[in-house]
Amino acid sequence: MRVERLSRDKIRFYLSMDDLMERGIEKEDMWRDIPKVHELFNDMMDQAYQELGFEISGPVAVEVFALPAQGMVVVVTRGRTPSPSDLDELDGDDMYELEVTLEESDQVIFQFQDFEYLVQAARDVQPLMGNAGRVYAYRDRYFLVLDTDMETETLQQGIAVLSEFGEASTVTEHVLQEYGKTIWDQEAVGEIIRYFS
Known part of the structure; x- marks a missing residue:
């Protein structure tokens, strides 16, 4: 899994087929709200924080581009930073909301x-x-x-x-x-x- 910064609020991950297979994730799973996809996203965010200092909370837009037989490109765009009152309303599992779109590359x-x-x-x-x-x-x-x-x-x-x-x-x-x-x-x-x- 590789990560690179595109702008202040946007990063891009490249997930190889091996990255997905290691986690038992199929391309179609990226649409589904299942624990292994959440775990993958948490691992991605940990890597982004460690390598780039990219931290998220609040709304996040996630664009997933499936590359034929190569893996996936995942673009994460950070939304507005929540206010302290917004944070009071969130429990630990809801520190960010995801908006996922999926596109297939030809x-x-x-x-x-x-x-x-x-x-x-x-x-x-x-x-x-x-x-x-x-x-x-x-x-x-x-x-x-x-x-x-x-x-x-x-x-x-x-x-x-x-x-x-x-x-x-x-x-x-x-x-x-x-x-x-x-x-x-x-x-x-x-x-x-x-x-x-």
Whole structure:
């Protein structure tokens, strides 16, 4: 589980499939009001406090983005700080209220520390996933964005190959388009192989 601060009142967690499996949580469970999801959220808030000094009480908005075969991105936004009179009305279990929304991503986004890793990944993933994709440069890294309109088994194999050279990214394509530099906006895997193999 990784956490990063997005702003003064907003943080983002990346939960891998392993993080979820260790706790016996399925993606669908994030909608449900069950003890293991509460325990996961409490662990997340403890980590946010220890690593970032991010403390919550009162209303909290939680956005959950499911990434195909990669895990989840959870964005937590802190609401207004409750007044002392509000705190008197809350018992220990209700120090925050959750407003949860869930979205499914139809993309796989991997980041690579070096362009050479991206070239190697493209070479190995092309037989499985074809020539598609988009590549962006952002914060000294390269990002490969692939749409997931393929069979689940093919997608999982492709993700396994990409994981050998890079890591799943929690950055969205909207951020890459807005703040990054577009290297290839279509057929990226094919273009990489054409120029660098």
